[in-house]
Amino acid sequence: MRKNDPLVSVVVPIYQVEDYLDRCIESILNQSYQTLEVILVDDGSIDKSPQICDAWAERDQRIRVFHKTNGGLSSARNYGMSKVTGDFIMFIDSDDYISPDAVQRCILSAKANSCDTVIFTYWVFDSEDAEKTLDAESKTFPHNLKADSLKSLTFLIQDKFENYAWRIFTSVHVYRDNSIQFPEGRLFEDILTTYRIIEKSNCTYFLDERLYYYRVRKGSIMSTPNIHQLDQMREAYLERAEQIATSHPSLSVYNAAQQYKLHYRIATTHDYSTSNDPEILRRVTQSRQFLVNTSPDRYTRRLFNPYQLITLTLIRAGMFGAIEPFFYKIRSYIRVVRFSLRSFTTINS
Helix, strand or coil, rough: CCCCCEEEEEEEEECCCCCCCCHHHHHCCCCCCCCEEEEEEECCCCCHHHHHHHHHHHHHEEEEEEEECCCCCCHHHHHHHHCCCCEEECCCCCEEEECCCCHHHHHHHHHHHHHHHHHHHEEECCCCCCCCCEEECCCCCCEEEEEEEHHHHHHHHCCCCCCCCCEEEEEHHHHHHHCCCCCCCCCCCCCHHHHHHHCCCEEEEEEEEEEEEEECCCCCCCHHHCCCHHHHHHHHHHHHHHHHHHHHHHHHHHHHHHHHHHHHHHHHHHHHCCCCCCCHHHHHHHHHHHHHCCCHHHHHHHHCCHHHHHHHHHCCCCCCCHHHHHHHHHHHHHHHHHHHHHHHHCCCC
């Protein structure tokens, strides 16, 4: 730790994660970059998470623990953000963890490129750590590229990368100078927040390094679909599109494309198409029919990666339903194989 190193604030919202919390906190404290403050926000947990937080705080003076009544993810993030004293900030979900050099690589990238914000890539894994896969954007993510706000927003609209808040490392002033907060009481809060971070940053550096391990838990809110969740997703994407088009008229050409892509998301999300909720299944059928009846224009096609274009072609040809039972298994297998090949290449390079 050097005296003039920027202080990085790491905010961890916590709720009912006693089985995963130690690994998350340990991954933060073991960073190669040590000039940190760690803000643990216990959002009213009734398991052992509060005691775990307090025990870690006794072991490391960089940790500050706050216990609050339950208010949801956005509430916990906003509360933690109000307590930070650092120069940069990053959020980590409490069931995930980060690589040992995550903060160091972000700091170096931000300073070397004079950018407020760094966005990095990640691994996806399951609850048992049994299966790690590449994220869906591995072929589209901007490769080690510095971009101004307009170009970065264009990448976002074109679905070159997913807008998760936990993959964004940014200067604290971006949040505070622009009164950016996560919308409380809503799902898909990242969709409504990350575009504003990008928009208000002097520039963004896209760091093509997998620094974050994103856990997909069975039974979590986002893996247990309901019609309220589907409606909230739709509203968030449409609101984001409208806000961006208003602030940046040149990007309004993508409005119809984003609505088309929204139908694709509904039509191909496995948890929706296998739901027992008849209203969700009706929406899936409607979206698939929309895709069949509507040809994508040139702006729309820019929002689809090669794999998605193949899927869209199958839907429009009326073939997707017949192969759907095998489709998701094959996709998962391909991602696992690609992960294994990538890991083998890394080890032997």
